[in-house]
Amino acid sequence: MKLTIVSNYINHHQIPMASELYAKLGENFTFIQTQPMEEDRVKMGWGSEISSLPYLKLYYERPQECAELMMDSDIVVFGGIEDESYIKPRLQAGKIVIRASERLYREGQWKAISPRGLKKKHEDHTQYKDAPVYLLCHGAYVASDFQIIKAYPNKKFKWGYFPEVKEYNLESLFLRKLHLDEQGNTCVRILWAGRFLKLKHPEYAINIARYLTKEGISFHLDMVGGGEMDEKLRRMTKKYHLDQEVTFHGYQSPKNVRRFMEEADIFLFTSNYLEGWGAVLNESMNSACAVVAGHGIGAVPFLIQDGKNGLVYKNGRYEEFRDEVLRLVKDEKLRQELGRQAYETIIREWNPREAANRLYTFCEGLLEGQVIPQESGPLSIAPVISPKKGYQYTKREV
Structure with missing residues (x-):
């Protein structure tokens, strides 16, 4: 053939x-x-x-x-x-x-x-x-x-x-995801990665960082990428006094993006219907991240069963997105279970x-x-x- x-x-x-x-x-x-x-x-x-x-x-x-x-x-x-x-x-x-x-x-x-x-x-x-x-x-x-x-x-x-699939020892991978703050408490690592475009709604990530800070939760948000909203996002970060909680890393090679995923507890995928597929979903699930994703993204209904291998919010509903992220940062057991099942979805079929x-x-x-x-x-x-x-x-x- x-x-x-x-x-x-x-x-x-x-x-x-x-x-x-x-x-x-x-x-x-x-x-x-x-x-x-x-x-x-x-x-x-x-x-x-x-x-x-x-x-x-x-x-x-x-x-x-x-x-x-x-x-x-x-x-x-x-x-x-x-x-x-x-x-x-x-x-x-x-x-x-x-x-x-x-x-x-x-x-x-x-x-x-x-x-x-x-x-x-x-x-x-x-x-x-x-x-x-x-x-x-x-x-x-x-x-x-x-x-x-x-x-x-x-x-x-x-x-x-x-995209490329990696096989991991999940226990070792979850150890890489373990981060502590200066007081020795668990610091939840959150990742957003992609181009800073309106259709991808990266501002959701900055807004959730502001909310989690007000809630007194120990976390760090990594923003990987760049684009037309870069300056706006950096202004938001300064306005909300999030310089210690949010780091902008600029564009990174695909290999480096995967390293960020391997160390992240939670991956935020906030695009709207204009996101035809969204291969970062495959990659973050393969990296055993607990994913919070909007339902309008093309890959989401194919790859995610809500509550089993990820969490899905209705497109445009920031409050639901916020509540799902809050649920995850407070529940390490849920994060790991969703991450395990996400990994299995990719290894088994996708x-x-x-x-x-x-x-x-x-x-x-x-x-x-x-x-x-x-x-x-x-x-x-x-x-x-x-x-x-x-x-x-x-x-x-x-």
């Missing part, structure tokens, strides 16, 4: 699974990158590994070779591609295509009423509903968006991003090797004319969850 993945660019969230596929398929696996990576992501260390990847081809340097490979491969997975001209030749030839997509309507499903938008969606997606085209849903609300346009009926599957094995098996089935979904996790049937129902979905009993 010759399998090719085509994406706008490869990053450290995709490399581990791609490398697992290369280990299985050798020269029969290729990852085609269609454009250079954005400068701000390069600054975050995202592009540091690509020159050493034996399976990577750059379309903008070898267009003819890549175009032929996209037509000749048995199966091609297209993800992160806005230019449909890469995909159309294969669709028109009736060959097997797997699309990997984030949401169509992140800013609101009401946008589906646009006649011009619906026409474009029909051209790109709906007209192929009976063709050998399948959808990997990068987030819990993707299936709902595609359901609106009646695309890929019974052919939508759970998927996501699969990891690069498991994803690669499942994708390989799925593709083999397609070549034999069979669609064989998994029972749970990656490549299981994607439930149709509207954004309004995502919070309720995380409360489900499994």
